[in-house]
Amino acid sequence: MPPSPSLPRGRRVAADAPPRLSDASIALAGLSAVFLFEMLDTSVLNVALPTIGRELDSSTTGLQWVSGAYAVAFGALMLLFGAVADRVGRRRVMLVGLALLAVASLATVAVTTTEQLIAVRVLTGVAAAMTTPGSMALAFRLFDDEGLRVRALTVISTAGLVGLAVGPTVGGFVLAIAPWQVLLLADVPIAALAFVGIRSGVAPDAPAGLRHDPVDVGGALLGAATVTGLLVTPTVVVGATTASSWGWVAVALTVACGVGFVVRVRTARHPVVDLRLLARPLVSSGLAFKAASGLAVAGMSYLVTLQLQFAWGWPPALAAVGTSPQVVVLLAGGRLVGPFVQRVGLSRAAWVSAVTVVSGLVVFGALSRHGYVWVLVALVLVAAGMRVVGVVAGASVLTGLPVDRTSMGAALVDTSSELAGGVAITAAGTIVAAFVTGSITTVPWTAPRLSGFEDALTIAGLGLAAVAAVLVAVGMLRARTSDAPASTATPAGSTTRAPSTASAPSTAIATPAEESSRA
CATH class of the missing domain: 1.20.1250.20 (MFS general substrate transporter like domains)
Structure with missing residues (x-):
């Protein structure tokens, strides 16, 4: 079988690998x-x-x-x-x-x-x-x-x-x-x-x-407790009218579990998550891009709902029509993902699509109060970026891991997105609650109250965009590290994976035997 064009010279596709998608x-x-x-x-x-x-x-x-x-x-x-x-x-x-x-x-x-x-x-x-x-x-x-x-x-x-x-x-x-x-x-x-x-x-x-x-059952349980605390604690704290004792207990337990998890994965003989693998450029950059996208998409979805139905008084059916351009872009953009990645490369596709998602959130935060056309632009930007980054960030993480870590890598991709999305909604809800007194569903809207609500949406949108931009910057720096010719540290007994380039698709796909020897 001739060498695959996307693999380095000398690497051959496994005999049992399907040569076509339809197979x-x-x-x-x-x-x-x-x-x-x-x-x-x-x-x-x-x-x-x-x-x-x-x-x-x-x-x-x-x-x-x-x-x-x-x-x-x-x-x-x-x-x-x-x-x-x-x-x-x-x-x-x-x-x-x-x-x-x-x-x-x-x-x-x-x-x-x-x-x-x-x-x-x-x-x-x-x-x-x-x-x-x-x-x-x-x-x-x-x-x-x-x-x-x-x-x-x-x-x-x-x-x-x-x-x-x-x-x-x-x-x-x-x-x-x-x-x-x-x-x-x-x-x-x-x-x-x-x-x-x-x-x-x-x-x-x-x-x-x-x-x-x-x-590592102990590490896995500490990780589960930490994730649970991160998702539940904001609800407990924000939902209370005052800083209740239960809220502080939840915060303390979450911090304790998080510290315990970090200590565990650093000291366990076979940790549930190997931090040395997370330090690999392809892995850390992919997770950063996925987290940025998850934060921006969840925040955008939440804020658009508030803008259309509460600030502008649109009924649910009209709001559904207003968000339909995003659905069209998501569904129609599927055929463009592969050619785009093939043209610009995995690394560049990841950061370009992540930047596009964050740009959509910036447009919404800065300009959405001036009319639906800016909401439309924001929806299209977020959908176009999300359509690509969801695929390439995950592929980047899995490419950077040994073959016996792929399930863990996929779990990390989903966990980073889930946590970032939860943080986005909690942060946006907190900002709205701080600027708008009373329930947004029952208290009548006055001009000052509506103005405060619009200010809250602007601050929430731009604030989330700033956090997402930091994550994108981290991802870009880590991706540039993977382009550098210098070798990086790998776990004991491993050999260094060939670096990928930003101008072409990542080509460092090792065979199962080679990856197993590195594990």
């Missing part, structure tokens, strides 16, 4: 179904929350946790299941997670209380933590050619974006003719499709591509 269509269908579940599940649930609240007689806090329980379980457990998957097999962990997803979705039929639904959402979050990072790792593992890897990640991310786009419309129609439980039961056939596609189209993990050291 892995069954596997890609299964992996795409996983991303479809993640996006569709969240979007349809948000539409159903008012109906759920009325039928289950939920309190405001209870309804909040119907939505939040999934995110907490998902974000907290990705590192643990990423470590487990790298040892027992990504395919195996994903199949178990899909079975759990089907069971949790079926359990919705028996739900009669808010607490029961929260428990179901926790199980769904556990299933997502087992499946979502693995889908990226398995898609990356299917191909040896970097161009095919980017295209494969683009295909499965497109499926998720379709779910995100059609979820509210489909959910609203279903609620008009069927009970809300039907929306969550839709996860059952999606899980079945994913299970069949992955079991039929993805080969079991080869022993050479797995780690054989024990899972």
Whole structure:
């Protein structure tokens, strides 16, 4: 077989690697179904929350946790299941997670209380933590050619974006003719499709591509507790009218768990996250770009909703039309990702797309109060950048890791985005609460109050853009380090990976045998 054009001279594609994207269509269908579940599940649930609240007689806090329980379980457990998957097999962990997803979705039929639904959402979050990072790792593992890897990640991310786009419309129609439980039961056939596609189209993990050291359970639990604290503590603190003792306890516990996690991964013989691997330029730059994008996208989505529906008084249907250009760009831009990355290279594509996302947030913060045209520009910029950075940042991280760390790498990508998004929404909500007295949903709008609200949106948008810009700068500096000819430190017993260039796609894709020898 002739050498792949995207690999260094002398490197050859493995004999069993599909030479074309269509040759892995069954596997890609299964992996795409996983991303479809993640996006569709969240979007349809948000539409159903008012109906759920009325039928289950939920309190405001209870309804909040119907939505939040999934995110907490998902974000907290990705590192643990990423470590487990790298040892027992990504395919195996994903199949178990899909079975759990089907069971949790079926359990919705028996739900009669808010607490029961929260428990179901926790199980769904556990299933997502087992499946979502693995889908990226398995898609990356299917191909040896970097161009095919980017295209494969683009295909499965497109499926998720379709779910995100059609979820509210489909959910609203279903609620008009069927009970809300039907929306969550839709996860059952999606899980079945994913299970069949992955079991039929993805080969079991080869022993050479797995780690054989024990899972650092203590480090994983400390990491889970830290992530949980980071996601839950802001809600506890911001939700209180005063700085309650519980809020300070939550802050103290989160800090203690975070310090404990850092100490653990620095001293454990087999840490759940190897900091030496995180120091690799491709890995750290990819995580920084993904975090910047996650922060900007989540902040933008939240702020646009406030601008259209509260500041301008648009009804939900009109607001949906107002945000539709973003959906169009997300769906139509899929075909452009691969050619763009091929033309400018993985490293440059990552920072250009991240800068585009942040620029959209800057436009919104500075100019959105002057008319919808600026909101439109901001939406298009964010969507165009997000369409690329979501793929290339993940590919950059996985390219920079040994083959037996890909599940952990995918988990880190998702965790960085989840945390950044949570921080963005919390920060934006806090700024709005500081500038606007009373509830934005019930207190009448006066001219001074509206002006303060617009000021809050401006400060929140520009403040989040500044933080995201810092993350992009860090990513660019780390990416430049990967372009430098000087060798970098690697874990004991490892050899140095060939550096990638910013002007061409990253070409340092090692074979499984070579990566295993470095582990």
